[in-house]
Amino acid sequence: MLKQSLLYLSQSPTAKRMVTGTPVSRQMAQRFVAGDTLEEAVAAARVLNGAGLSVSLDYLGESVESREEGEAATDMVIRILETVKREGLDANISVKPTQFGLDIDPEFCRRNIEMVLQRARELGDGAGEIFVRLDMESSEYTERTVALVEALWAEGFHNTGTVLQSYLRRTPDDLERMIALRARVRLVKGAYKEPDTVAFPDKADTDRMFVEEMERLLDAGNYPAIATHDEAIIDAARRYVWEKGISKDSFEFQMLYGVRRDLQARLREEGYNVRVYVPFGESWYPYLMRRLAERPANMLFMAGSIAKESGVSGLARPLAIGGGILAGALAALAWRRRH
Ligand SMILES: Cc1cc2nc3c(=O)[nH]c(=O)nc-3n(C[C@H](O)[C@H](O)[C@H](O)COP(=O)(O)OP(=O)(O)OC[C@H]3O[C@@H](n4cnc5c(N)ncnc54)[C@H](O)[C@@H]3O)c2cc1C
Structure with a gap:
């Protein structure tokens, strides 16, 4: 309640x-x-990188209501990409489709994301394109986000992927769509208020589905991200990859900035790839x-x-x-x- x-x-x-x-x-x-400004986010990223942790920078903002705001967010994300490159950070980027104007006009949103992906591609050079992940928002946007990733891949932008939420009943199908594409998936439990018709009301079901979907991704996904602070699930992941002989380099754990720093450090010490999601900005x-x-x-x-x-x-x-x-x-x- x-x-x-x-x-x-x-x-x-x-x-x-x-x-x-x-x-x-x-x-x-x-x-x-991490702070209101990009400079503060870069400082936080440096500390994390220094501890062997990768980063995903997230410029906070969602549900913009004007084209000007969507364009400003696009400019800012491009600035972040250029900063990542210039500062040599071990960082990729997370963005929200509604931050680029999905609620205003899907075509406008798509063009903004294409500009971001294009710049991320150019900045990659020989070192590989910078990866830009579309965060998953409430279920109102799930189909549009999954379809957007498919459309972007069809255009040749393979430096993008998305997030799937184990509390949603539809996720097993979306998982297969992303696996078929070879797009990278970050698996999370889900953070929005959803009706029982679309999401499991019981946490036990969400947790059970998380483990099933995690195993599917570890078997067949493209460098999946297991994004949780749930130690029981993290232990299940470690056991699964050990039993199946899955390489520690073929997936990563992800956690939120400021949450379970002890666990982030411990997993890194054990040789797992760990990425910290670092949000910044005034919104x-x-x-x-x-x-x-x-x-x-x-x-x-x-x-x-x-x-x-x-x-x-x-x-x-x-x-x-x-x-x-x-x-x-x-x-x-x-x-x-x-x-
Ligand atoms: C890297 C990353 C990216 C994410 N991206 C998205 C996204 O795009 N869309 C989306 O819907 N959700 C996203 N989430 C949020 C996710 O859906 C969950 O709401 C969040 O991770 C909490 O669930 P949990 O898996 O940690 O498990 P839980 O069962 O909620 O928590 C397990 C334990 O973790 C600790 N913990 C969890 N949350 C907190 C907290 N806020 N403060 C302090 N301790 C905490 C507690 O010890 C808790 O007992 C993301 C999460 C991560 C880690």
Whole structure:
């Protein structure tokens, strides 16, 4: 219930104004976001690269409403690609189709992505093209994103792939489409609010499907990314590749910036390829809300800090503010049900 409410609030402009207005939310965002600027993201990438971890840079932004915003995002992503090349970073890029205007005009979006892929190709030279992954957003966009990857591959852009979410009932079919194409897949559990008709309501089903789909990708996929912090699943992956004699170089683990740094380092020490997803930029609100929804303990921490700033004392602090946030979330849910 709390998770669903937070995911609902991640799309609410009113909640956005309230949350981004408090200094503590910005502080909380700093745990998951490398900074507002490209320079800060490059600094974070350098530290990670220094520890043997690869990076995927993500310029935060989604659901743009004007062509100007879509064009600005395209220019920025091209700037990121040029910076990756110039700075010699071990980094690729993740982008969201709605950041390039998918909601405004699919053709406009596709042209913007083509420009990005073209530049990523040119910058690669002999060292190989820079890879640009299309992140997966809510199920409203799944078919369009998978079809977009197919169309881009048909045009000869093989430096792109996407993300599939094990909570979606349709994913086994999408997985076969991507395997047939040889496009790279990042497998995740899924971070959006979805109806039971399209996504499994029980986490146990999502986890079970993740393992099945992971094994399929390890057997037949093209350099799959196993993107999770779930230790049981990571252990299952390690066991599977060991039993099947699958090379550690034929796949990678991926994790989010600021989440389970211990596990990232441990896997790297064991000789696995590990890539950290590094988001940056000023549009961090929906990203932060999805990270809070994944782990309620994150929200309690934030609630406690808000209480501290607002002067509530003692044990009453987290209880008062946590209750306030929870009440707000439930009110939002109730409002949504009525409308
Ligand atoms: C590299 C990467 C890219 C992603 N890209 C996408 C995408 O394109 N589309 C999409 O829908 N989703 C994406 N996700 C998010 C994903 O769908 C999950 O929501 C997220 O990874 C949490 O699920 P989990 O697999 O870690 O398992 P869970 O079962 O949710 O968590 C397992 C454990 O991991 C830790 N953990 C998980 N999340 C957090 C957190 N936020 N804060 C602190 N600890 C945490 C906790 O210890 C938890 O017990 C991405 C995730 C990663 C790692």
